[in-house]
Amino acid sequence: MSLIDQLPDVSNASDFTLLEGLYQLTVTGHTQDWEFERLNNAVYERLMSTYSSNESNGVHAVHSLMD
Numbered sequence: 183m184s185l186i187d188q189l190p191d192v193s194n195a196s197d198f199t200l201l202e203g204l205y206q207l208t209v210t211g212h213t214q215d216w217e218f219e220r221l222n223n224a225v226y227e228r229l230m231s232t233y234s235s236n237e238s239n240g241v242h243a244v245h246s247l248m249d
Contacts, residue, residue, distance in 0.1 A: 195224075197225075
């Protein structure tokens, strides 16, 4: 089975599976391939959806520390 066959379906893959796939592509030097781009985008979108609501709270916390 090739590395491409082992890549997860990003729509229903767990966070761990996406990160593992991204790691494996990086280790094997396939960072310029479309598979890497697809996984990278999926991980980025999940991070943004998880932390985007906390972003404004973090900004307020930093500003309060600077006052």
